[in-house]
Amino acid sequence: MSAADDAPPAPTRFEPPVAPASAPFWDASREQRLVLQWCRDCERPIHYPREACPRCLGTELEFRPASGRGVVYAASVMPKPGNASMAGREPYVVALVDLEEGVRMLSNVVGLRPELVEVGLAVEVTWEPLSDGRHLPLFAAATQA
Ligand SMILES: [Zn+2]
Numbered sequence: 001m002s003a004a005d006d007a008p009p010a011p012t013r014f015e016p017p018v019a020p021a022s023a024p025f026w027d028a029s030r031e032q033r034l035v036l037q038w039c040r041d042c043e044r045p046i047h048y049p050r051e052a053c054p055r056c057l058g059t060e061l062e063f064r065p066a067s068g069r070g071v072v073y074a075a076s077v078m079p080k081p082g083n084a085s086m087a088g089r090e091p092y093v094v095a096l097v098d099l100e101e102g103v104r105m106l107s108n109v110v111g112l113r114p115e116l117v118e119v120g121l122a123v124e125v126t127w128e129p130l131s132d133g134r135h136l137p138l139f140a141a142a143t144q145a
Contacts (some may be wrong), residue, residue, distance in 0.1 A: 014085045015130050022049040024063040029135040032127045035063040036101055047103035068125035069142060070099040075121075077114040093117045097139050111140040 018026050019035075028035040037046040041058030045066075049064040052059050081087045082094070093109040095117065109117045110126065122142035127135035 012085055013087075013128070013130070014083065015132070015134075016136075018134075019049075021051050021068065025049050028063070029127070029137065030133050032135050034066040034068045034125050034137055036066045036099070036103060037061050038064050044139065045099075045101045045103045047099075047105055056141050066125075067100045068137075070097040070105070070123055070139070072096070072119055072121040072123060072139075073098045073104060073110060074119060075117045077117075091101075095139065097123055105137070108138045110138050110142065135136060 016022075017027075025037070026036055037049045038044065038061065039046055039053035039056060039058045040060040040062060042053060044055060045064075046053060046055070046061065049063075051121070052062075053061065053130045073096040075093050077091050077093055079091045080088050086092065091114045093114045095107060095109045097105050097107055097109075099105060109123060110123070110128075124142045125137050125141035126140045128138055129135055
């Protein structure tokens, strides 16, 4: 293994900013744990993280572990990079993934040919390292049903 293999990945991908509401989500990503925000008032999951529940405006919110499993709700193959930070990754798949918990997450589906990504495909979370120790949740074809 060369020294280059130990270096953190080049920060080519857009790295999401951390807001106070999303800090627990990103902290968990450092350990490659997917967590979702839940409203304790109406007992529903919330994504993306916010300051108040979008349904009941409750502010008793907490983060709970998520299964990391879901199905593709919609997918689009990007033959050209949508922005400069994705150059060299094309073609890639931008997808809306419905998680088991009942929220929809915008992400990429990776690890299989883009034309094989279809609506209803069972997927599970996988992680791409970011330059600051966080990880970005992506999705790959599920290894078990
Ligand atoms: Zn609520």
